Amino acid sequence: MTVITSRRRAAKADAQGPKPKGGFRYRKAVAIFVVPFAVLFVAFYLVPILYAVYQSLLKIQRQGTFGAPTQVFGGLSQYVLVFQDSVFWSSILRVLAFGIVQVPVMLALALLFALLLDSPLLRGKRFFRLAFFAPYAVPGVIAAIMWGYLYSPSLSPFKFVTGNVDLLGGGTILWAIANVVTWVYVGYNMLIIYSSLLAIPTEIYEAARLDGASQFRIAIAIKIPLVVPAIILTAVFSVIGTLQLLTEPLVFRQFTSSISSTFTPNMLVYSTSSVPNFNLAAAFSVVLAVATFILSIGFLRLTQRKADQ
Amino acid sequence: MKKSKFLSAAAVAVAATIALAGCSAGSGAGDSGSDTAASCKASTGKVTLNFTSWVPNMDKVVALWNKENPDIQVKVSIVANGNSGTYKNFFNQLKAGNAPDIGQVEYDTLPAFRVQDGLANIASCSGVSDAKADFSDGLWNQVTFGEANSVYAIPQDSGPMALYYRKDLFDKAGLSVPTTWAEYAADAVKIKALGGNITNFAKGDVNQFAGLVSQAGGQWFSTDDGTWDVNLTSAESTKVADYWQDLISKKLVNTLPSFTDEWNNAYNTGQDWTWVSAVWGANTISSGAPKTSGKWAVAQMPQWTEGDKASAAWGGSSSVVFKGSKHPAEASKFLVWLNTSKEALTALNKEANLYPASSTGADLPALTSGVEFYGNQAIYKDFATAAENIQPFTWGPTMTQTYSDVSDGFGSAISGSGTLSDALSSGQTKTIAALKAQSIAVK
Incomplete structure (x- = not known):
């Protein structure tokens, strides 16, 4: 016993040994790997965010109608306007309603397709x-x-349907x-769920089959519980994507009158900035x-708590 | 100038979004120096000017200039029309300090650019004050804002409105051209019975609607001692709104978004019979509905009172030098050529059907002869008559916002919730809020 521990200690000492000598070089290597990411992260993520926060704390002041505008510190006055703006909150409610319906449907389909691809019964998987x-x-x-x-x-090309059912009307457009x-x-x-399915060790399936489980049973009792983390990941991505909906409604404005310039939160930001009211x-x-951020963290917490139980 | 440029509009919208995300490190609200006509010194050496416009074939017109002026070369970018994303880009570029030297801005949006301190005062640039003689007082007033020693743009084209109608279909149905709005509404019922629509009411064309309001004698904005009065809900404005609401409620008009493929298709297939539009619309119809060549005619706008002769303007553009351009002298020289020389005006009319704002252009041969697409009618003569009857209209300082908010309300009205009048009242509230946000005094 003592021999083993002392040997372990020796190994530890060995590992620590060269560190002071090569530490500088080691840190340099880390820096070389991290810097490209860090520069881009700071330049295209942190700086724009901080700039947006800074801009949001300013307001415009001028003399007369055409006096040159100057930006002065306005405190939280823009935020007061945000919280008073019913259009903003109704656009958020609209995309939430969208997400509550669309995200589960999409993820259910994604899971179904992933399970089908993973099942040995399907041909032509590629x-x-x-x-x-x-x-x-x-x-x-282009898709939109x-x-x-x-x-x-x-x-x-399906005029016999679209000529009779108004798919682009106020009630159906969402x-x-x-x-x-x-x-x-x-x-x-x-694909995310499928790759997580591929990571499941095949011994588990073998054991299940020896116990007499059918493919369906394996999918329900083994595969789905094991890919729950992947499903949660896709759900969080989808929630974020839903709140940021922009391209599709923006393009659809060319086809229908039922999409206002404030249809989704991002469209409202876009149209406000083009007034321009930066x-x-x-x-x-x-x-x-x-x-x-709150919504995604909240969702993660909620699902993790459930998973722990 | 308006043109259906569906894909480019979408592309611009997306590009604008990207530009928006990337826009940073602007110089705040620009230099806050006062706007008294700064000295306008010529640059030395060869100069290249960037010019952004949505006039189709503008590159061909500019090529004429570039050939003769090797020292002042102009580089054109042809983009989607202003309200389809280009104004957004201009505003962003001004904020970021990389606007083109020269841009196209419609008269209704000039004040909005002025409010953002985006226009260079070119009054002292050589040739600019001489150009005044070429334009009507009303038009010149729009580019000077009625201030002394100020010129912020050179007028390019004007947009007198008239009624485009399918003469063949009207003749076949035994209808005569409506001369009053009451007749127009009555014809709408008859045309519906024949399976067509008298016209299309597009939620996005609030500038067209403003023209209709001005024809009825209404005003949306007035200013007194620097304090603005917003009046989107005046009696005249409400009258026009109620008139069109009635046609929409009875489903007598089509309600497609305008300048789109679907909208073109409705004209091309003869579903929509008339369009109350400006002179540049001649090009829109002929390119969007090529199958209807020779079947159209132009008449004066229907009137509210029998025998009146009121017309209005929709669009019409000016060329501006953006603040921050290093070559205002050369840019002004080019703009004076572009908008007042016979050579350029002839080319602009030939390539893009522009109706020149300059009086030099009024007697161009192309503007007095018949146009084949319109059954050889000399339509520009009719638009010249309309131009004389344009009712003056004051544009507000945040027109892009007013248009966007009223358009949202029009969209709801078209989808069946609310009315056009409701759209005007909410547009009124939002416009006042927008003026306050810009720290502009408002009643």
Whole structure:
């Protein structure tokens, strides 16, 4: 026993031994690897965020209508406007309603496709893996334009449907967008879940089969519980994506009158900044970012607590 | 100038979003120096000017200039029209300090750019004050804001409005051209019975609606001693809103977003019969609805009172030198050529159907002869008549915001919740809030 511990100690001492000598070089290597990321992170993430926060604390002052505008410190006055703005909150409620319906549907489909790809019963896996994933490779704007034409009452190749059912009307437009988003992102989420399925050791399946479990039973009792972390990850991504919905509704404005310039929170930020009222737009984005952050952390906490139980 | 440029509009929208995300380190609100006409010194050596415009084929017109002026070369970018994203880009570029030297800005948006301190005063640049003689007082007043020693833009084209209608369809249906709005509404019912729509009411064309309000004698803005009065809900404004609301409620008009493929298709297939639009619309129809060549005609706008002759303006652009340009003298020289020389005006009319604001352009041969697409009618003569009857209208200092908010309200009205009048009242409230946000005095 003592021999072993002393040997361990010796090994530890050996590991610590060269450290003071090579520490500088080691740290330099770390720096070389970290710097490219850190520079980009600071330049394109931290600085813009801090700049937005700074902008949100300013307000405009001028003499007369055409006096040159000067930005002065305005405290939290822009934030007061944000919290008074019912349009902003109704746009948030709109995307939340969207997310509550669309995210579960999309993730259920993604899980189903992932399980099918992983099941030994399916043939042509390579083809289907690519086919399900292909929509994600279509740029968002192009996908939205394509669906816009498909939905259009007079230009659609499915006129017999779109001519009779108004898919772009005020009541249906949100779900028409949900369909596009689902189409684009199912494959992406499927791939995340699928790769997590591939990481499950095959011995577990073998054991299950020896115990007489069917493929269906294996999927329900083994695969799904083991990929829950991947599903949570995709859910968090989707929640964030939902709150930041922009491309699809922006493009659909070319096809329908039922999308206002404040349809989603990000569209409101965009239209406010183009007034231009950069300070208020900055305050909107800061509040939106904080809300998104709280929502994602809250979701993670909630699901983790459940998983622990 | 407006043109359906669907993809480029989408691309600009997306590019603008990216530009927005990346915009940082601006110099605050620009230099706060006062705007008394600064000296306008010529640069030495070869100069390259950047020019952003949405006039189709502008590159061909600029090529004429570049050939003769090797020392002042102009580089054109042709983009989507102002309200489809280009104004957003201009505002962002001004904030970031990298705006082009020269840009195109419609008259209604000039005050908004002035409020952002984005326009260079070119009054002292050579040739600019001489150009005054080329333009009507009303138009010149719009580019000087009525101030002494100030010129912030050179007028390019104007947008007198008239009624484009499908003469063949009207003849076949036994209808005569409506001369009053009451007749127009009555025709709408008859046309609906034949399976068509008299026109399309687009939620995005609030500037067209403003033209209709001005034709009815209304004003949205007035200013007294620097304090603004916003009046989107005046009696005239409400009258126009109620009129169109009635047509929308009875489903007598199409309600597609304008300048889109679907909207073009409605004209191209003969579903929509008329369009109350400006002179530049001639190009929009001929390029968007090529199958209807020879079937259109132009008449004066329908009137509220029989026998009146009121018209209005929709759009019409000026060329501005943006603040921060290092070559205002050269830019002004180019703009004076572009907007007052016979050579440039002829080319602009030929390439882009522009109706020149300058009086030099009024007697261009192209503007007095028949146009094939419009059954060989000399439509520009009709627009010249309309131009004489344009009712003056004061533009507010935050028109991009007013348009966007009213347009949202129009969208709800079209989708069946609320009315056009409701849209005007909410636009009123939001415009006042926007003026306050810009620290502009408002009643």
